[in-house]
Amino acid sequence: MHGRLKRCFLIVFLAGLLWLQPNQPIFSAYEDLDTRPPNVIVFLSDDQGWGDFGFQGNDNFRTPNLDLLAQTGAVCSRFYVCPVCAPTRAEFLTGRYHPRGSVMGVTQGEERLDLDELTLADRLRQHGYRTGIFGKWHNGSQFPYHPNGRGFEEFYGFCSGHWGDYFSPPLEHNGQKVRGNGFVTDDFTDHAIAFMESHHREPFFCFVAYNTPHSPMQVPGSFMDKVNDRTLTKFYEPRSNEREDAGMTRAVIAMVENIDWNVGRILESLKRLKIDQETIVIYFNDNGPNSFRWNGGMKGKKGSVDEGGVRTPLIVNWPGHIPAGSVVHQLAGAIDLTPTICDLSQIPIDRNPTKPLDGISLAEQLLHPSLGLVDRSLFSEWSGLVAMRQGKYLLDAQGDLFDLLEDPGQNRPITQREPELVNQMKSSVGTWRNEVLLSAESRRPFLIGHPDRSIAELPAQDGKCQGPFVRRSDTAPNCSYFTRIRSPEDVLEWDVEALQPGRYRIVVNYTAPQEAVGASLGIAFGDREISGVIPSAFTCVPRGEENDRYPRKSESFLKDFGSFELGSLDLQPNRSSFKVRLKNGLPGDSFIEIQGIEVRLEK
Numbered sequence: 001m002h003g004r005l006k007r008c009f010l011i012v013f014l015a016g017l018l019w020l021q022p023n024q025p026i027f028s029a030y031e032d033l034d035t036r037p038p039n040v041i042v043f044l045s046d047d048q049g050w051g052d053f054g055f056q057g058n059d060n061f062r063t064p065n066l067d068l069l070a071q072t073g074a075v076c077s078r079f080y081v082c083p084v085c086a087p088t089r090a091e092f093l094t095g096r097y098h099p100r101g102s103v104m105g106v107t108q109g110e111e112r113l114d115l116d117e118l119t120l121a122d123r124l125r126q127h128g129y130r131t132g133i134f135g136k137w138h139n140g141s142q143f144p145y146h147p148n149g150r151g152f153e154e155f156y157g158f159c160s161g162h163w164g165d166y167f168s169p170p171l172e173h174n175g176q177k178v179r180g181n182g183f184v185t186d187d188f189t190d191h192a193i194a195f196m197e198s199h200h201r202e203p204f205f206c207f208v209a210y211n212t213p214h215s216p217m218q219v220p221g222s223f224m225d226k227v228n229d230r231t232l233t234k235f236y237e238p239r240s241n242e243r244e245d246a247g248m249t250r251a252v253i254a255m256v257e258n259i260d261w262n263v264g265r266i267l268e269s270l271k272r273l274k275i276d277q278e279t280i281v282i283y284f285n286d287n288g289p290n291s292f293r294w295n296g297g298m299k300g301k302k303g304s305v306d307e308g309g310v311r312t313p314l315i316v317n318w319p320g321h322i323p324a325g326s327v328v329h330q331l332a333g334a335i336d337l338t339p340t341i342c343d344l345s346q347i348p349i350d351r352n353p354t355k356p357l358d359g360i361s362l363a364e365q366l367l368h369p370s371l372g373l374v375d376r377s378l379f380s381e382w383s384g385l386v387a388m389r390q391g392k393y394l395l396d397a398q399g400d401l402f403d404l405l406e407d408p409g410q411n412r413p414i415t416q417r418e419p420e421l422v423n424q425m426k427s428s429v430g431t432w433r434n435e436v437l438l439s440a441e442s443r444r445p446f447l448i449g450h451p452d453r454s455i456a457e458l459p460a461q462d463g464k465c466q467g468p469f470v471r472r473s474d475t476a477p478n479c480s481y482f483t484r485i486r487s488p489e490d491v492l493e494w495d496v497e498a499l500q501p502g503r504y505r506i507v508v509n510y511t512a513p514q515e516a517v518g519a520s521l522g523i524a525f526g527d528r529e530i531s532g533v534i535p536s537a538f539t540c541v542p543r544g545e546e547n548d549r550y551p552r553k554s555e556s557f558l559k560d561f562g563s564f565e566l567g568s569l570d571l572q573p574n575r576s577s578f579k580v581r582l583k584n585g586l587p588g589d590s591f592i593e594i595q596g597i598e599v600r601l602e603k
Helices: 002-020 064-071 085-094 120-126 184-199 221-228 246-272 334-344 363-367 419-435
Strands: 039-045 074-076 130-136 154-158 170-173 176-179 204-209 279-285 314-317 326-328 377-382 385-390 393-395 401-403 446-448 455-459 464-466 482-485 491-498 502-511 520-525 528-533 562-571 574-582 592-601
Touching: 039 085, 039 246, 039 334, 064 246, 064 279, 064 314, 085 120, 085 334, 120 130, 120 204, 120 334, 130 184, 154 184, 184 204, 184 246, 221 246, 246 279, 279 334, 326 363, 334 363, 377 419, 385 419, 393 419, 401 419, 446 455, 491 592, 520 562, 528 562, 574 592
Parallel strands: 039 204, 039 279, 074 326, 130 154, 130 204, 446 491
Antiparallel strands: 074 314, 154 170, 170 176, 279 314, 377 385, 385 393, 393 401, 455 592, 464 491, 482 592, 491 574, 502 562, 502 592, 520 528, 520 574
């Protein structure tokens, strides 16, 4: 009797809250209520192209689970993301163009999302959702740029762009360093399923951010074996000197088919937990393909604002709500996902005039695909190049106009035929540049000493180096390290802000030969400086190449690093540079390497 009275009191209490605040949904005690908002699962793949699916007509790929997801749900046929990954993630999470949140690159801090931006995870969590992300974050490493500071209760994955080895790499779990377990895509899926199992009785937002088929091209052998002897029938249609590499394409196929298998594992878990009818499932890619391969004849690939660089299918599946097999032709983009998901979940969005959403809700068109199209424009930007899509038209970054319905491959410009439209769109691009592109903050310090996270990492990818010998381990800095540090003129530097006064312990992650033992290393922050000696040798053979299915071009191999505590600095809240250098040169050709420094606020 006591339990029944307790439940009745809870229901009456919740009803009173809902009556007092009719515009603020409160979701709790779901087992005692008849309805609950839908779960949301979002899959985001990395460097997968528009054509890398069976349902897109490419029979090079065997993607039965993604094909079924599309066949039993809706596909948005004109959906656009950004030319590279971090900006797309920012647009998806905020509903705003990426420059508004100062996400202008993929490394050295340019991938960080401004802290005054509200994320989709923030919005859903405010309304009772459990939130988790599994995989690649890529919108900031130091707390509170970290996913645990952006609305996600649970994080298992990595914050940078990619790793040099996808088999059991260094990862983190809610800020704690861990070692991955097997192939990353399988591992992320395992943790996503565990999250769903823990929270299947309450609404959850599960963001499954796969980092494949981004290079390095690695996948378990069983998937590669299925592709090695497969007859390929779809090929890239070259323009000028562009060529497809069959070895790269086969590696991509194997990696995408591994993704498909893992998507199937999650869909089976939804059925096993009996929540498949209560779950919205969304799948899209973060940019165009990372190589020239069949892409429907579209121009460009990753890094381009042309069709091939930014167009991706969007799959939205919600059994019993979204008609199976429907196609939505609305011009849409990543900026539309936050308002769409909130609308489908019946979560109101506060229209903040200082932080306007650029996206629109696609909910009505997903639920009722026969509705007419909304007249709107979309802008794509990368490295200062801007393209504009308006209705069926594209004004490319060079100022040429194309009718994408008649000419999706951008082969026949109609610039001379439509001078008024060209001028109007050029004017709109100019306005967008002034109001959106120029709004990005160009320089923001890396934060240390946050009250909610005492340890901050300053990895090489966030720093700069100068000197006669020092260099990055490779041109792609997402998992790189500084190498060939051998003279006092070799300087590493990070732009840093200490948020609170205190004693900060400095830990160096390094490799060093025996000849460097006892060498003095100094770190300065403004007018404060400490130095210490390298206590012991630490060497490591790079790994990752043994798992490559296709030779890499610009990714560092993965290395393990030793660590030692250099000393402590007493700091006041201040912005300055951490500068790291040897006090004396090393003998002969010997050198040290630094993966980064950890700054630990003593409490």
